[in-house]
Amino acid sequence: MSNIKITGFGDDLTVNGTRLGDLSPSQHEQIELNNGGQNYKPLENVVVSHVQDSSTLICRKPDPSNVQAYIEEEILDGLCCYSAVNQGQLNQTIVDAVVKHLTEEKLPTVPRSIRHKYMSGLLLAITGITGMEKAVPKVAGVESWELTFKLCRRWGYQIKKIPQNKAIIIGAKGNFHGRSVAAISMSDDFDAQNDFGPFTPGIELVPFNDIDALERKFEEKGEYIAAYSVEPIQGEAGVIVPDDDYWDKVSKLCKKYNILLAMDEVQTGYGRTGANFAHQLYGIKPDIIGCGKAAGGGILPVSFVAGSDEVIGTLTPGSEGSTFGGYPLGAIVGIYAIKVLEDQKLAENARIRGAQLMNHFEDIMHEFPNKIKEVRGKGLLTAFEMHNKPHLDGHKVSVNLMKNGVYAKETHHSTVRIAPALTIEAWQIDNLAEAIRKVIKEL
Numbered sequence: 145m146s147n148i149k150i151t152g153f154g155d156d157l158t159v160n161g162t163r164l165g166d167l168s169p170s171q172h173e174q175i176e177l178n179n180g181g182q183n184y185k186p187l188e189n190v191v192v193s194h195v196q197d198s199s200t201l202i203c204r205k206p207d208p209s210n211v212q213a214y215i216e217e218e219i220l221d222g223l224c225c226y227s228a229v230n231q232g233q234l235n236q237t238i239v240d241a242v243v244k245h246l247t248e249e250k251l252p253t254v255p256r257s258i259r260h261k262y263m264s265g266l267l268l269a270i271t272g273i274t275g276m277e278k279a280v281p282k283v284a285g286v287e288s289w290e291l292t293f294k295l296c297r298r299w300g301y302q303i304k305k306i307p308q309n310k311a312i313i314i315g316a317k318g319n320f321h322g323r324s325v326a327a328i329s330m331s332d333d334f335d336a337q338n339d340f341g342p343f344t345p346g347i348e349l350v351p352f353n354d355i356d357a358l359e360r361k362f363e364e365k366g367e368y369i370a371a372y373s374v375e376p377i378q379g380e381a382g383v384i385v386p387d388d389d390y391w392d393k394v395s396k397l398c399k400k401y402n403i404l405l406a407m408d409e410v411q412t413g414y415g416r417t418g419a420n421f422a423h424q425l426y427g428i429k430p431d432i433i434g435c436g437k438a439a440g441g442g443i444l445p446v447s448f449v450a451g452s453d454e455v456i457g458t459l460t461p462g463s464e465g466s467t468f469g470g471y472p473l474g475a476i477v478g479i480y481a482i483k484v485l486e487d488q489k490l491a492e493n494a495r496i497r498g499a500q501l502m503n504h505f506e507d508i509m510h511e512f513p514n515k516i517k518e519v520r521g522k523g524l525l526t527a528f529e530m531h532n533k534p535h536l537d538g539h540k541v542s543v544n545l546m547k548n549g550v551y552a553k554e555t556h557h558s559t560v561r562i563a564p565a566l567t568i569e570a571w572q573i574d575n576l577a578e579a580i581r582k583v584i585k586e587l
């Protein structure tokens with residue numbers, strides 16, 4: 145006999161007698177401690193409830209007069225799910241498309257072993273927006289990177305003629321590509337790797353933004369190297385923007401040595417950096433890119449790989465697959481995420497609002513030169529880094545920003561990334577910056 149009972153929606157959603165609307169922040173924390181894996185350390189004393197507008201969330205904080213109760217407050221979403229919600233929370237165009245297709249168009253769910261009509265739309269939309277010849281839909285961001293990795297190896301053996309099992313993929317130090325075994329095999333982060341070995345062989349790292357180190361590696365092992373697999377701007381590493389001429393040099397070097405340039409645009413794509421895809425800022429074209437996050441418009445996990453015929457053409461039936469990659473609902477969301485990127489001019493807004501935010505950052509840095517060491521970013525992928533002193537603590541900044549109605553999160557001890565929705569308005573940027581200024585002042 146089943147011992148589970150589930151009823152209701154929203155606050156009334158009740159699982160075995162526990163009604164979600166009755167839980168205080170500390171009770172939520174307790175349930176996560178008891179019933180969940182501890183692979184995250186979320187901000188303390190706050191639980192997001194629902195959306196107010198495209199950049200504003202309603203969250204619950206402990207009631208100061210009774211910790212078993214909560215109060216509700218607005219918070220400005222300064223992270224938008226690590227760039228998964230570039231189109232803004234509950235983007236109306238995407239939500240309408242989902243509802244219409246589920247209710248009126250009677251959207252089916254079918255696997256890839258039978259064609260469905262929406263796949264054509266998705267492939268045309270992805271190749272159209274990326275300017276690539278072919279695309280393969282996937283689900284999570286890490287899967288797009290993983291498939292890129294596999295395709296680079298396959299191209300290495302079949303086209304470049306690297307001897308079997310000798311292919312090398314070069315990555316950049318400080319990279320983040322997700323949590324699969326191959327992705328953490330490329331990582332140099334202790335927490336990501338610890339006790340998860342043995343790792344995928346055939347991976348070597350070079351320092352990011354060091355063209356000489358890359359050239360030395362290509363000279364030394366070029367005949368075995370299939371690809372340089374890399375983020376155009378390193379997001380998780382703390383928004384590390386390379387020199388303006390780095391990618392042009394890398395692209396030329398890759399061509400010289402017949403090595404693929406594979407870019408992970410999971411975080412930098414979909415207008416985030418002020419261009420539809422960050423590589424376009426540098427006037428280069430990679431052989432293959434992986435996208436995720438905002439490819440699903442903040443509504444569903446949607447990702448894909450897009451690239452040249454020569455690379456993606458190495459796939460054969462049975463060599464790759466995904467139950468939900470490009471299934472009808474994923475396809476609709478994927479198509480409309482692209483439509484919104486274009487129609488709502490998200491890249492342009494990222495450029496304009498990013499410049500506004502960066503001006504504020506520079507003012508704050510000049511006001512507090514002993515606290516802020518550097519500000520950096522492209523478009524609305526931005527960060528400020530504090531000097532490396534114990535009291536200049538990124539986590540404390542995140543906690544205090546939350547007290548001032550802003551959600552942002554440190555990436556390392558002293559760096560805080562700010563990456564709001566690309567639909568954000570001028571006054572919201574001003575509010576965000578004012579909260580940061582106040583928090584930095586009080587440190």
Ligand SMILES: Cc1ncc(COP(=O)(O)O)c(C=O)c1O
Nearest residue numbers: 284285286320321322408410411
């Ligand atoms: C550059 C990059 N690649 C891959 C991923 C992994 O995406 P997901 O968490 O959807 O698997 C991320 C996530 O932050 C990312 O920033």
